[in-house]
Amino acid sequence: YEQALLPGEQTTFRFFEPRYKRLVEAATNDGGDGWFLLRMRLPYCSILLRITEHFTFPNGEYAVNVCAGPRVSVLVEDSEGLASGAPRLAWAMEYEIKRDERDGDAPEPHDNLYSMRQRCLDLLLGATSITNVASISMPPLDPEAFSLWVLRFVIGDDDMPARLKWLINRSTSRRLLHVIDLLERYKERRKG
DSSP states (O other), X not given: XXXXXXXXXXXXXXXXXXXXXXHHHHHHSTTOOSEEEEOOSSTTOEEEEEEEEEEEOTTSOEEEEEEEEEEEEEEEEEEEOSSTTOOOEEEEEEEEEOXXXXXXXXXXXXXXHHHHHHHHHHHHHHHSOHHHHHHHOOOOSSHHHHHHHXXXXXXXXXXXXXXXXXXXXXXXXXXXXXXXXXXXXXXHHHHO
């Protein structure tokens, strides 16, 4: 599945392949905690997902509602084969939650992460009203949390390249630069 869910986002999957049906069964039956990993082909892009609800169709397929959690890095995994030649289902036996690396220096022309945060806010308020912004929620003070908060204003559900770029960046300053770039491009398009 090609998804780039951001932390806190929700979606529904329809699983019909045997390995994914097994995943749902393992995550939701006795001993399962409802969590599984959505692994993408890029580094540092595994996302911990929580099954919030699931439904079994008469044909045995599953509809699964999930909520995205944090990015993780798989440290130890195991796998099982379902049948000869069938794709394997991998199990994350051990993983660590990925946090942004705290850059000491912000790239030019910014003095620090907080000035980058302010630039994002200025650009955002140039594109929409403060009432619209505040109706969503107040912007977090922490630059890492802020980069996710502001990103939701500038990307769509189907903007896979922008989502992936944010997800694979492990630096708060690079994430904020990405959002600043998206906001500046939006501002330019509005002028033209």
